[in-house]
Each structure stands twice: as structure tokens, then as C-alpha cells.
Amino acid sequence: MDTILQHGLTGISLGGAYALIAIGYTLVYGILRLINFAHGDIFMMAGYFMIFAFANFPWYIAIILVLIATVILGVAIEKAAYSPLRNAPRMSVMISAIGVSYLLQNLATYLFTALPMSYPEIPGLKKILIIGNLTASLVTFITPIVTIVLSAGLIILINNTKIGMSMRAVSRDYEAAQLMGIKLNTTISFTFAVGSLLAAIGSILYFTDRMMVFPFSGSLPGLKCFVAAVLGGIGSIPGAVIGGFILGIGETILIACGQSTFSDAFTFVLLIIILLFRPTGIFGEKVIDKV
């Protein structure tokens, strides 16, 4: 019983980090209909930013710097690689996204070498807590709470503010939104900023647990989080959160059963199953193909 709870806790914590990244995918996909392949690598770069910020500043300033730098990176990628292709076929935009991801990985290999670098310990986050028979570090307990608070905040932002309303309008029909006087580029940039911010927070929580950053540490989590977003219904924030938790818990269970080889495979099998039986995900809206 205790081991089950212990693994459950790890799974929920991993799921929380996944959920934060998955929100970034779901937001961008909702607006641009684009899998932002670079999102996982933005998350990886946030890890490296933390290593360097932490070496030079106290931890609270370092965290803020990392958040700002990641947001700038995300918006810069949008401006440089996606906005020139606004009217291009979808395949070109997707190839551009793959190109950015490739570039970021190679850039990280070039700048920081391919060897893993150790992630700094933020004071307090690694403190071991013992509740009953469960032992886990503080970050394990914090992650799901942070995830839920942030996603609740995001839902409020999207439903109740002006910028949120314009995001919804753009995702529904961006041409009509433009005619209504919504500034398309500002809205899209804002979306990328929010997505990158959440990826940065997710990266702090994820890497504090893993303690290692290397140039490819973003690619597989990135793919998994996209699957999480699809699982929950792309475009839906609660869906992304729940998808993240399902993936995190499922993976941890498989690892606990000694099937760590198939923990990655699990994600993609899940993707196929969900796309075959419920292509719009758990919370997705039904889309009708028009001729």
C-alpha cells in the first residue's frame, strides 16, 4: 500500500510538470494549429538558463531572470520562425518548428557541450518531508499544487480578461478576429509568452527532481507533453492538465513494474488509442471537416 502511494505521489508530481508544458502546446495549437516542436527545447533551454542564473545571482532573482529569459526566447522564436509563415501551408510551418527545435538542440550542444550539467538546488525545494510512511522532497508536494493554481489562474485569465477574450476569438477564426479589430500578432505573441512562462516554471519543477540537464532533455518530454495535450483534447486547458497527470501516473506505474523500456512507448500507444477512438480527446470539441 505504501509503495503504491509512494509511486502515486511521484507520478502526480511528474504529471504536474508535464501538465505545465502541455498547456503551452495546447495554447499554441489552439491558436495557430501548429505543433510547436520547439516547446520542449524551450523547456530545456530554461533548464540551462537556471544553471547560469543560479551561479551568478541569489535564487529568488535567478528564478525571475529565468522566467523572463524563457519568455523572451519563446516570443523571439515566434517572431523569427513562425510569423513570417503566417500564410504558408501548414507543412512549412511545421518544418520550421522542427528546424527551430533542431537549432536549439544543436545550439545547446555547441554552447554547453553534450555532457549533462547538474541542475542547481533551490534552497528548500529538496527538503525531505515525511508524512506517515511516505517520504518525498518538498518539490514533489509543491508541483501538483503549483500546476493546479497556475492552470486555474490561466482559465480565469482566458475567460475574464480582454486579452483572454481576444485569444479565444483568434483561436476560433483568426480572420474574423482581425476584422473585429483584434491585433493578431500581439495576441499570438502573448500566447507564446504565457506558454513559455509555464514551460519555465515546469522546467524548474521537473529538473529539480531530475538534477540533470543535457541538450536533448527537452525532446522526449516535449513529445510526451504534446501527447498529453492531445489526450485531454487539444485547445482545452483542463484537458491538458488531466492529460499530463494521466501520462505522469501511467509512466510511473510502468517504471514501478520494471517496464521502464516501455514507459516511453506507453505514451505513443496512448496517443494512437485516443486518436482512434476519441480523436478530439477527453474535453475536446467536435470538429467537422469541411470540403
Added chain:
Amino acid sequence: MNNNVKIKNIRNLIISLILILATFAILSFLDSNSDEMGYAISIIERSLIFAVVAVSMNLVNGFTGLFSLGQAGFMAIGAYVTAIFTIPIAKRPSVYYINGINELIANIEIPIPVALILGGLVAAGFAALIGIPVLRLKSDYLAIATLGFAEIIRAIIASPMMDKITNGSYGLKGIPAFNNIYEVFILSFICISLMVLLINSSYGRAFMAIRENEIAAESVGINLFKMKELSFVISSFFTGVGGGMLAMFMRSIDSKTFQLSLTYDILLIVILGGIGSVSGSILGAFIITAGKELLRFFDEPLTIGGVNIPLFKPGLRMVVFSILLMLIVLFWNKGLMGGHEITYDNIGKFFKNLQSKLRLKQASNNKQTIKER
């Protein structure tokens, strides 16, 4: 009219013969001087192998319009099957010295061409299985799903359960190499020709109809799923053969050879050459492979006048390469060929256009000088 076509056909035949002779002259020159030209030969062999894989990726991505990113996985299957069945039996104990070898495959050694075809067939079989669920997905979902499967294949190959077959994470060594450059050339020539024949057949037209508009294609009686599956399976077959050739070229492989970045390299070739152009892909394979070698100086430390330029260190080459990829995607997304093919007619037209453009320019220059007078 008829006469004209006949003359053209004869002309094309003559040009083709000359080209074939020229190619074999170059190849025999390279082969007879293989000691000095070893570097050039290895670049050409690698280019040819990548050309096969790039054309097969183009078949599925460019001609059928399915955005598949599973190439590395299928190459891995082809490479491992070829390697397992062609490593000389005498050498096997030293290759599998850590985990031992499964008794079932320990004493089977098959001729290389058969092994290559078997590698392709196994890859195609996996593709057929994967294709049934995956090909129902739309563009970006398909990309993610195929990418995921490639990663799964890689994970399975490296997993401890496969230790006695794939030698786990230690990889396989001692794969027999090609005897000479002719073998590589002829193999890749056959593979690419078969794919070109397929593209020009009625199946190829059906693929292109699907690419242009699925619903319209379906309404003229094309069985969408069957055609997509066919394209995917055939492409994977040749990708598997290409993987087997790569294994023979490299002589030692491990699961890290077939990472995602391999797929991205092939994608880069296809995009540079132009999506939907076979000759573009071949050209792209040569340019990218040769370019990667030429840009090797980026990775070496550079000193100018005794000062070490800190910018040049390992990894810069790939950064430059990925920036190039981005520039092509952003500013030149048609690639070299932009969906056209290199044919004798097109080359003739190209030069005629160039000539008439030059003439026009000259004429306008003349006019200007007259006016100025």
C-alpha cells in the same frame, strides 16, 4: 510532330548513354585510385545511400502528402536485420562477447543482397502494422505518431531484452563492407529507379491525387487507406534497404546512430532538394553530405595570427547547418527544384531562358546607350 518526338527520343537516348558512360568512367577512375580518393569515395557512397532514403521519404512526404517522421526507426530495423544476418559467423563471438548470442540466429548467415532485401521487408512489415492505426491520422498527428514509433523501435533495440539479438546498447561491429563503389552505385540506382517507376505509374498518380485533395481523390474512386498504406510500406521498404546499406557503409552501428536527428538530416535533404522532386532529393543528398564534410573546419579550433578564435569549437558545424535549414524553410521553401524534375528538356529550356534573358538585357542596354547618345 511525330517526327519531332522521335528525334527527341533518340537525342535523349544518346545523352543517357553518354551520361552512363561518363558516370562509369568517373566511378572506375575513383575505384582504380581508391587509395588516394578514399575520402571522395566515402562521401559519394554516403550521398548515394542518403539519396535512397531521401527519395523514399519524398515518396511518402512529397508525393503522397503524408508527413511521416519515422525514417530513423525504419532505417534502424533495416540496418539491424542486415547486420545480424551478415556478420560472419566466425566473428560473432567477439561481437556478442558480453551477452552471448541467441541460438536461433547464431548460425544463420545469408548473402548480402538477400540480407538487404530482408531488412527492407522487415521494415516494410513493421510499417504495415504501424500504418493500420497511424495512417488514419491527419498531418501533424501523423508526424508525432510516426516520430514516436521511431523512438519506440530505438528503445526496443537498445533494451536489455534484445541483448542476445541486437547486442543491446553495445551495438554491432564487424558488418561486412562494400567491396567497391560500383556496388553502392548500382544498389542505389536500382532502388531509386524502382521508386521513380512507381511514381510514374498509375499508383503514383493516385498518391499525388491524395496529396492534392483527399476528398476529391476519394470521390474519383481512389481507396485512400489502401493507397496511403501502399505508399507508406513501399517507402519504408526502401528506407530499410537504405538503413542496411548505411550499416554496411559504417560497419558498426548502435541504437544511437538512429536518433531523431537522423530523420531531421533526411528531412533537410528533402526540403533542400524540393518536396516532391526525386532529382531534387538526389541533388540534396549530395549537397548536404558533401557540405557537412566541407564545413568540418567549423568544428576545429581556428587560430588566425596566433590568436585562437573562441567561436570555433565542436558543435558549431551543426549550428551552422540548422541555421541553413531555417533559412531555407523561411525564405526559400520551394527548395532547389520546387517540385520539378531535372530532365533533358528542362535543362534545355533553362539554358534557352537564360539566353533569351541575356539577350533581352543586352537589348535594353543597347537601347539605353542609344538614348544616352
